[in-house]
Amino acid sequence: MTDxxxxxxxxxxxxxxxxxxxxxxxxGLPLLLRYCEVGYRxxxxxxxxxxxxxxxxxxxxxxxxxxxxxxxxxxxxxxPTTDLSRVAEVDALILCVPxxxxxxxxxxxxxxxxxxxxxxxxxxxxxxxxxxxxxxxxTTDEELKPRIEARGLKxxxxxxxxxxxxxxxxxxxxxxxxxxxxxCGGCTxxxxxxxxxxxxxxxxxxxxxxxxxxxxxxxxxxNIHRSVNIxxxxxxxxxxxxxxxxxxxxxRAAATKPFGFVPYYPGPGIGGHCIPIDPFYLTWKxxxxxxxxRFIELAGEINxxxxxxxxxxxxxSLNARKKSVNGSRILVLGLAYKKNVDDSRESPAVVxxxxxxxxxxxxxxxxxxxxxxxxxxxxxxxxxxVTLTKQSIAEFDCLVLATxxxxxxxxxIKAHAExxxxxxxxxxxxxxxxxxx
Amino acid sequence: MTDxxxxxxxxxxxxxxxxxxxxxxxxGLPLLLRYCEVGYRxxxxxxxxxxxxxxxxxxxxxxxxxxxxxxxxxxxxxxPTTDLSRVAEVDALILCVPxxxxxxxxxxxxxxxxxxxxxxxxxxxxxxxxxxxxxxxxTTDEELKPRIEARGLKxxxxxxxxxxxxxxxxxxxxxxxxxxxxxCGGCTxxxxxxxxxxxxxxxxxxxxxxxxxxxxxxxxxxNIHRSVNIxxxxxxxxxxxxxxxxxxxxxRAAATKPFGFVPYYPGPGIGGHCIPIDPFYLTWKxxxxxxxxRFIELAGEINxxxxxxxxxxxxxSLNARKKSVNGSRILVLGLAYKKNVDDSRESPAVVxxxxxxxxxxxxxxxxxxxxxxxxxxxxxxxxxxVTLTKQSIAEFDCLVLATxxxxxxxxxIKAHAExxxxxxxxxxxxxxxxxxx
Numbered sequence: 001m002t003d004x005x006x007x008x009x010x011x012x013x014x015x016x017x018x019x020x021x022x023x024x025x026x027x028g029l030p031l032l033l034r035y036c037e038v039g040y041r042x043x044x045x046x047x048x049x050x051x052x053x054x055x056x057x058x059x060x061x062x063x064x065x066x067x068x069x070x071x072x073x074x075x076x077x078x079x080p081t082t083d084l085s086r087v088a089e090v091d092a093l094i095l096c097v098p099x100x101x102x103x104x105x106x107x108x109x110x111x112x113x114x115x116x117x118x119x120x121x122x123x124x125x126x127x128x129x130x131x132x133x134x135x136x137x138x139t140t141d142e143e144l145k146p147r148i149e150a151r152g153l154k155x156x157x158x159x160x161x162x163x164x165x166x167x168x169x170x171x172x173x174x175x176x177x178x179x180x181x182x183x184c185g186g187c188t189x190x191x192x193x194x195x196x197x198x199x200x201x202x203x204x205x206x207x208x209x210x211x212x213x214x215x216x217x218x219x220x221x222x223n224i225h226r227s228v229n230i231x232x233x234x235x236x237x238x239x240x241x242x243x244x245x246x247x248x249x250x251x252r253a254a255a256t257k258p259f260g261f262v263p264y265y266p267g268p269g270i271g272g273h274c275i276p277i278d279p280f281y282l283t284w285k286x287x288x289x290x291x292x293x294r295f296i297e298l299a300g301e302i303n304x305x306x307x308x309x310x311x312x313x314x315x316x317s318l319n320a321r322k323k324s325v326n327g328s329r330i331l332v333l334g335l336a337y338k339k340n341v342d343d344s345r346e347s348p349a350v351v352x353x354x355x356x357x358x359x360x361x362x363x364x365x366x367x368x369x370x371x372x373x374x375x376x377x378x379x380x381x382x383x384x385x386v387t388l389t390k391q392s393i394a395e396f397d398c399l400v401l402a403t404x405x406x407x408x409x410x411x412x413i414k415a416h417a418e419x420x421x422x423x424x425x426x427x428x429x430x431x432x433x434x435x436x437x
Numbered sequence: 438m439t440d441x442x443x444x445x446x447x448x449x450x451x452x453x454x455x456x457x458x459x460x461x462x463x464x465g466l467p468l469l470l471r472y473c474e475v476g477y478r479x480x481x482x483x484x485x486x487x488x489x490x491x492x493x494x495x496x497x498x499x500x501x502x503x504x505x506x507x508x509x510x511x512x513x514x515x516x517p518t519t520d521l522s523r524v525a526e527v528d529a530l531i532l533c534v535p536x537x538x539x540x541x542x543x544x545x546x547x548x549x550x551x552x553x554x555x556x557x558x559x560x561x562x563x564x565x566x567x568x569x570x571x572x573x574x575x576t577t578d579e580e581l582k583p584r585i586e587a588r589g590l591k592x593x594x595x596x597x598x599x600x601x602x603x604x605x606x607x608x609x610x611x612x613x614x615x616x617x618x619x620x621c622g623g624c625t626x627x628x629x630x631x632x633x634x635x636x637x638x639x640x641x642x643x644x645x646x647x648x649x650x651x652x653x654x655x656x657x658x659x660n661i662h663r664s665v666n667i668x669x670x671x672x673x674x675x676x677x678x679x680x681x682x683x684x685x686x687x688x689r690a691a692a693t694k695p696f697g698f699v700p701y702y703p704g705p706g707i708g709g710h711c712i713p714i715d716p717f718y719l720t721w722k723x724x725x726x727x728x729x730x731r732f733i734e735l736a737g738e739i740n741x742x743x744x745x746x747x748x749x750x751x752x753x754s755l756n757a758r759k760k761s762v763n764g765s766r767i768l769v770l771g772l773a774y775k776k777n778v779d780d781s782r783e784s785p786a787v788v789x790x791x792x793x794x795x796x797x798x799x800x801x802x803x804x805x806x807x808x809x810x811x812x813x814x815x816x817x818x819x820x821x822x823v824t825l826t827k828q829s830i831a832e833f834d835c836l837v838l839a840t841x842x843x844x845x846x847x848x849x850i851k852a853h854a855e856x857x858x859x860x861x862x863x864x865x866x867x868x869x870x871x872x873x874x
Contacts, residue, residue, distance in 0.1 A: 137680055167694060174696070181693040207693045209686060217682050218690040221673060222698045225666075225691070232665050232732045236658060239719065242726040243574055245654050249646060253655040254662070256618040256644045257604060259611070261659045262699045282676065289679040294739070295669045298731055 004126040004158065005190055011091055012128075012197040015039045020090035022115055024051055024080065026273075026343070027132060027166040028096035029065055030177045034202040036073040043090060044080045055080035063342040063369060064170055084115075087122035092130070092198050096166060099133045100277060107136060107281050109143065116144060120151050125158040128194045132166040134219050134278045136285035139163070140212035145187055156188030162195035163212040165219030171341040181205040185215030223278040224296055229264040230275070231299030234306050237266035246436065248425030268402050268423040268437070269306035269348030271337025276303070276346050307351040313437035314356070314398060314421050321419065323397055326360030331386060331396040333413070334403025335367040342369035349402035350379050357381075364396070368407040390416050400437075401426055441563040441595065442627055448528055449565075449634040452476045457527035459552055461488055461517065463710075463780070464569060464603040465533035466502055467614045471639040473510040480527060481517045492517035500779040500806060501607055521552075524559035529567070529635050533603060536570045537714060544573060544718050546580065553581060557588050562595040565631045569603040571656050571715045573722035576600070577649035582624055593625030599632035600649040602656030608778040618642040622652030660715040661733055666701040667712070668736030671743050674703035683873065685862030705839050705860040705874070706743035706785030708774025713740070713783050744788040750874035751793070751835060751858050758856065760834055763797030768823060768833040770850070771840025772804040779806035786839035787816050794818075801833070805844040827853050837874075838863055 011017035019035045021028045024046040035042045046052055054061050055078075058071040074080070087093055097111040112133055123129070129148070131140055140163040145155050153159040164184040169175060182203045186192030192208055199206045209215050233251065240247035247266060255263040270276050279296040286293050315325050337347040344350060349365070357363045365373065366386040373383040386392055388409060393399070393416040401413075404424040413420065414427060420434050427434045448454035454477065458469045461483040472479045483489055491498050492515075495508040511517070524530055534548040549570055560566070566585070568577055577600040582592050590596040601621040606612060619640045623629030629645055636643045646652050670688065677684035684703060692700040707713050716733040723730050752762050774784040781787060786802070794800045802810065803823040810820040823829055825846060830836070830853040838850075841861040850857065851864060857871050864871045 137682060169696060172696060180695065183690045183693065205693070207690050209690050210683070213680065214682055214687055214690065217677060217680070217684075217687045221687055221691045222694055224673070225669070225698050228665065228669050228732075229662075232662070235730065235732055236661070239723050239726070239728050239730060240654060242728055243650065243654070243722070245574060245651055246647070247654075250651055250654045250658055253620045253644050253646050253651065254658045256620065256642070257659055258617065259606065259609060261662050285680075286676050289676070291676050291679055293672065293676060294735055295665075295672055295732075298735055302731070 005160070005194065008091060008126050008128060008160070008194060009197045012194070012201065015201065017091035018043065018089055020045060020087055020093045021096060022046070022084075022093065022119070023096035023098070023111075023133075024048075024055065025096065025098070026062060026170055027168050028094070029060075029062060029070075030168060031094065031096065031132075031166075031202070032078065033065065033069060033073075034177050036078050038201055040077070040201075042073075042078045043086055044078060045082070045084060045087075046080070047082060049082055052080045052082050062170075084118050085122055087119045088124060090127065092128045093119070093123075094130045094132060096132045098273065099135050099281070100273075101280055105280050105284075107284050109135065109139065112139070113143060113147075116147050120147065123148060123151060123153060123159060125153060128160040128162065128191075128198055130162045130164050130195060130198065132164055134165060134223070134274065134281065135216055136220070136281040137213035137216040138285065139216060140185075141187060156190050160191040160194040161187045161212070162191050162198075163215045164195060164199060165215060167219075167222075170343060171338065178202065179204055181207050183207045183209060183215050183218050185209045185212040187212055217282070220278055220282045223274050224282065224299075226264075227270065227275050227279045227303065228295050228299045229262075230267070230270055231302045233264045233266045235302050238309065241436070246425075248436075265425065266423075267306065267348070268310045268352060270303045271345065271347040271349075272343060273345050276300075307348045307355060310348075310352055310400065310402075310421065310423055310437045311355050311359075313435060314400060315359075317419055317421055317435045318398060321397075324360075325356060328361050328397040329395060330356055330361045330363055330398045330400060331393075332363065332365040333367075333399055333401045333408060334405055335365050335370045335373070335385075336403050336405070339403055339405050340369070340407075344370055344374055344376075347403075350376070352400065352402060353381065354379060367403070368405055388412060393417050442597070442631065445528060445563050445565060445597070445631060446634045449631070449638065452638065454528035455480065455526055457482060457524055457530045458533060459483070459521075459530065459556070460533035460535070460548075460570075461485075461492065462533065462535070463499060463607055464605050465531070466497075466499060466507075467605060468531065468533065468569075468603075468639070469515065470502065470506060470510075471614050473515050475638055477514070477638075479510075479515045480523055481515060482519070482521060482523075483517070484519060486519055489517045489519050499607075521555050522559055524556045525561065527564065529565045530556065530560075531567045531569060531635075533569045535710065536572050536718070537710075538717055542717050542721075544721050546572065546576065549576070550580060550584075553584050557584065560585060560588060560590060560596060562590060565597040565599065565628075565635055567599045567601050567632060567635065569601055571602060571660070571711065571718065572653055573657070573718040574650035574653040575722065576653060577622075578624060593627050597628040597631040598624045598649070599628050599635075600652045601632060601636060602652060604656075604659075607780060608775065615639065616641055618644050620644045620646060620652050620655050622646040622649040624649050654719070657715055657719045660711050661719065661736075663701075664707065664712050664716045664740065665732050665736045666699075667704070667707055668739045670701045670703045672739050675746065678873070683862075685873075702862065704743065704785070705747045705789060707740045708782065708784040708786075709780060710782050713737075744785045744792065747785075747789055747837065747839075747858065747860055747874045748792050748796075750872060751837060752796075754856055754858055754872045755835055758834075761797075762793060765798050765834040766832060767793055767798045767800055767835045767837060768830075769800065769802040770804075770836055770838045770845060771842055772802050772807045772810070772822075773840050773842070776840055776842050777806070777844075781807055781811055781813075784840075787813070789837065789839060790818065791816060804840070805842055825849060830854050
């Protein structure tokens with residue numbers, strides 16, 4: 001054991017190890033870039049041939065990871081492939097595959113388990129396997145470890161298994177993969193040590209915890225905290241609205257308290273691949289222990305009801321102008337689930353668009369980060385982003401500010417819109433064409 | 438109007454105004470001290486003759502406001518009195534009276550309304566009245582303003598009315614009355630301007646908001662945020678506990694995320710005169726608008742159930758040692774509702790003590806800040822704080838760490854306690870005599 005452990009740690013530390021990363025999306029790709037930057041040989045795996053082809057020809061498919069950054073490494077230090085048998089070549093394998101929810105809001109581990117099953121034949125002793133996908137406490141110990149050990153590799157001696165949750169925040173100008181501290185928990189103390197050796201090469205600070213399940217819960221707690229805090233201000237928005245108080249003003253005032261308060265802002269609902277999904281992984285697992293996660297349920301309920309609240313505000317505001325939703329021309333500003341990114345996964349803007357279409361509205365959208373309405377599993381619009389001009393703005397009965405990208409020209413919008421339903425508190429309410437939602 | 442307004446603002450700015458403060462407790466006394474420090478003449482009002490007598494003889498009854506600070510001003514610039522008729526002498530009147538809940542968890546404004554009714558005969562034109570007591574949105578406009586105007590003083594012209602919530606945080610070493618920004622909302626724009634003139638003399642930063650009700654909701658939101666976040670980690674503690682995960686470790690790891698997460702820590706319940714009470718002021722008012730405040734209700738339910746959870750942990754831990762609660766000697770560490778303060782109002786430690794006594798335990802407590810169990814409306818113990826020594830510690834079957842004051846000698850406690858039920862995550866669980874609750 002000591003030999004395998006020492007040899008692996010040495011290879012990780014002197015950067016002669018080959019690193020494999022499975023899943024080249026928002027998480028895997030920036031991480032892969034970090035390993036390239038510090039000198040490792042990296043094999044990038046993805047089931048999506050089009051992604052592998054793009055990378056091979058030096059292109060990027062993620063807005064904030066420019067091709068210029070990747071190009072110097074491609075086919076040199078970094079080889080993209082769909083061929084999982086090449087896992088046999090790597091010393092470290094990092095799984096960055098999605099962990100969505102099923103239609104019944106249960107954990108869908110099919111990508112994790114499917115990947116593990118596919119790579120099992122190519123796992124070998126003296127390697128480390130790290131799972132980064134957000135999941136419930138126990139996944140690494142209960143799902144990964146037994147599969148690997150059934151294959152004849154003893155975790156902690158032959159092979160080292162860790163959970164180290166991704167903390168990517170696309171669009172965050174202040175923090176990057178390198179500067180975001182990385183939590184790491186091992187199945188055994190030796191596993192943890194290998195995990196630290198793996199990550200301390202590419203991130204400034206590794207935060208060790210006592211177990212894989214503590215690391216798993218850490219990531220969930222971070223996103224539960226966000227979901228609940230956003231749920232709270234969304235509920236408060238409805239209360240304040242009824243009382244005729246501008247909650248955005250109240251939050252800004254509360255945020256001047258230099259301790260004990262942190263501002264979260266209401267919106268038209270939550271989106272992306274983390275906040276609407278991750279908390280329910282804990283809800284599901286907690287049922288096994290006979291406990292309810294009531295804050296998670298309540299936050300989920302309120303956050304997912306927000307698009308309906310926005311719809312009611314739109315209908316009310318149009319009605320005040322003697323118009324119905326049915327037949328109105330409505331432009332949604334911002335398709336992405338949060339500002340300044342190009343990601344529209346689980347975006348409440350899409351839910352609002354669909355509902356308005358169902359009600360008979362003629363729907364358009366504009367998003368400087370998303371030129372064409374993307375292919376989605378559950379949603380379909382044949383639309384391109386409308387270019388905002390004095391004329392194009394004036395053509396709509398109602399504009400809905402769903403996502404407040406910095407790139408929007410708010411002065412232009414305000415000057416020419418007949419009606420703006422503002423879900424982000426971006427406009428002062430004083431103007432007669434502004435309604436807060 | 439302009440004359441009254443200008444004269445008052447001038448007197449406030451050149452500090453020739455006389456300031457009256459009603460309610461000389463945790464809020465009123467430090468504020469009064471600030472007005473003294475910057476040179477105002479101040480009259481301090483309290484219905485409690487013993488407080489007035491103490492102050493008159495240069496004594497303080499609040500641990501973190503030492504008598505030496507008050508003494509130089511007493512009967513010189515600062516006159517304490519119970520005589521409300523002297524409101525006739527003041528240019529500014531600040532109300533810092535309590536706003537508790539009734540037994541049925543409804544707002545009890547009797548101190549605010551009672552005070553207003555008592556001072557009505559002495560109100561006069563050219564003065565400003567500020568309410569600092571936490572309350573629901575609308576109190577200033579709906580309860581104070583009509584009473585004052587019925588007396589013949591027009592708000593905004595004859596007299597100026599504002600709401601400016603207190604933000605005191607006793608025991609906070611980093612912020613004081615002067616350095617905590619102060620939110621201020623007026624019934625009219627002129628009222629707001631006078632409010633700013635009143636407070637900018639004694640606090641570094643005044644934060645104006647557009648209305649009294651926005652200021653009222655600001656304060657509630659701050660404390661609702663705390664109540665909900667503490668409720669969330671308390672629920673998570675129970676979940677983590679069932680899963681065999683140390684939530685304190687998880688929270689510390691999550692807190693290394695440099696954005697999007699703020700640590701709150703679980704405990705045996707919440708106490709003090711703010712967090713357990715204030716949120717329900719909004720709940721009550723929201724009912725008038727037909728809206729539910731579900732996060733507030735859930736947080737209240739979970740937070741108030743925590744003492745029962747602690748009791749079950751104590752009973753379990755004693756049982757594992759073949760002991761019953763009935764007949765056990767139990768020492769509660771920390772009576773105060775939070776660390777390093779001498780305030781035991783609404784403290785969950787007291788609820789735990791009562792419940793254990795009801796179950797037949799022999800109860801003692803120790804608190805370096807509270808030498809004798811204080812007189813409380815709803816609780817009664819004839820106890821003095823036990824001095825912690827090797828011998829005294831060893832005499833107890835169980836110690837319950839309810840409040841983790843810095844003054845406790847944790848090494849001594851750990852070395853000699855037979856059993857410690859730790860509600861604050863202060864001890865590592867490795868020792869056999871430690872149980873986390």
